Amino acid sequence: MAGDSFSPYVDEAGNIGFPEGFELFMVHLGSWFAPEGEASGFHDVYTERETVEVYRRTGKFPDGATLVKELRSSETGDYTTGTGVSHATSGIKQWFVMIKDTQGRFPKNPLWGEGWGWALYRPGDTNKNAATDYAVDCLGCHVPARKTDWIYVEGYPVLNSD
Amino acid sequence: MAGDSFSPYVDEAGNIGFPEGFELFMVHLGSWFAPEGEASGFHDVYTERETVEVYRRTGKFPDGATLVKELRSSETGDYTTGTGVSHATSGIKQWFVMIKDTQGRFPKNPLWGEGWGWALYRPGDTNKNAATDYAVDCLGCHVPARKTDWIYVEGYPVLNSD
Numbered sequence: 380m381a382g383d384s385f386s387p388y389v390d391e392a393g394n395i396g397f398p399e400g401f402e403l404f405m406v407h408l409g410s411w412f413a414p415e416g417e418a419s420g421f422h423d424v425y426t427e428r429e430t431v432e433v434y435r436r437t438g439k440f441p442d443g444a445t446l447v448k449e450l451r452s453s454e455t456g457d458y459t460t461g462t463g464v465s466h467a468t469s470g471i472k473q474w475f476v477m478i479k480d481t482q483g484r485f486p487k488n489p490l491w492g493e494g495w496g497w498a499l500y501r502p503g504d505t506n507k508n509a510a511t512d513y514a515v516d517c518l519g520c521h522v523p524a525r526k527t528d529w530i531y532v533e534g535y536p537v538l539n540s541d
Numbered sequence: 542m543a544g545d546s547f548s549p550y551v552d553e554a555g556n557i558g559f560p561e562g563f564e565l566f567m568v569h570l571g572s573w574f575a576p577e578g579e580a581s582g583f584h585d586v587y588t589e590r591e592t593v594e595v596y597r598r599t600g601k602f603p604d605g606a607t608l609v610k611e612l613r614s615s616e617t618g619d620y621t622t623g624t625g626v627s628h629a630t631s632g633i634k635q636w637f638v639m640i641k642d643t644q645g646r647f648p649k650n651p652l653w654g655e656g657w658g659w660a661l662y663r664p665g666d667t668n669k670n671a672a673t674d675y676a677v678d679c680l681g682c683h684v685p686a687r688k689t690d691w692i693y694v695e696g697y698p699v700l701n702s703d
Binding site (some may be wrong): 417523 | 560564565568569573574576577578583585586588590593594616621625626629682684685696698701
């Protein structure tokens with residue numbers, strides 16, 4: 380995208396684009412497994428290699444860092460590794476994307492705040508950020524992680540590895 | 542490593558080396574969650590980007606492909622995404638490494654067979670392949686996946702994405 384070069388996924392107005400193909404160029408931060416409820420399945424989280432390297436040195440997400448959380452449906456079965464073992468399927472439910480902004484670049488854009496840009500994409504419509512107001516659509520689920528820059532870092536031990 | 546150049550992790554005798562730092566340069570194939578038993582926790586599986594690209598074109602793991610399966614302990618709690626949600630911790634249990642060999646290069650080495658080299662590493666001792674005979678130490682757990690080249694590909698939907 381054109382415009383402010385702090386992120387390749389953000390244009391001059393603060394519109395956030397979907398990082399197409401991220402599975403093949405981002406690194407895996409960690410996964411969550413939710414056995415039930417609306418968000419059931421695997422939540423696989425990805426970021427740039429450079430973001431991990433900076434976080435390991437500084438303990439902070441750098442300006443322009445991208446986080447992608449992919450929600451997939453799951454199947455459960457008995458395997459040689461144990462009973463009731465779950466794995467992700469090809470059924471993608473949605474993606475959440477966050478872009479770190481340490482400069483408060485878009486104060487009038489309702490998808491930016493608390494040091495991040497916030498986006499939600501649904502399968503088949505990755506051209507459209509389905510969130511319209513981060514405070515309404517996104518922030519609520521992140522409140523318990525407020526002290527760690529709104530990110531549930533306990534699920535991402537690779538951030539703290541040597 | 543020196544020797545046969547089909548894999549940077551294999552020497553002339555077929556000894557398999559641990560792919561140090563793989564989390565930052567390999568791509569995430571998929572994760573498994575085992576809620577109980579000896580192998581409980583998250584099993585996160587990684588490979589080279591090129592291996593995914595070749596598999597998408599051919600439906601096969603290419604010669605020299607590396608698979609790494611990292612077993613981590615898990616914690617479970619209630620989150621805004623649901624109740625009883627699990628995530629991996631910093632507690633690594635072990636790593637499994639497999640190297641694809643389409644040429645049958647090491648017929649006398651007991652860690653090679655069925656088209657793969659097989660290795661197991663424990664934390665703090667990544668210089669030593671803790672497996673000594675793939676037929677005894679490794680193959681049993683893979684028998685149910687024999688028809689898909691011994692790999693549980695149903696957990697790796699990224700292999701079949703566009």
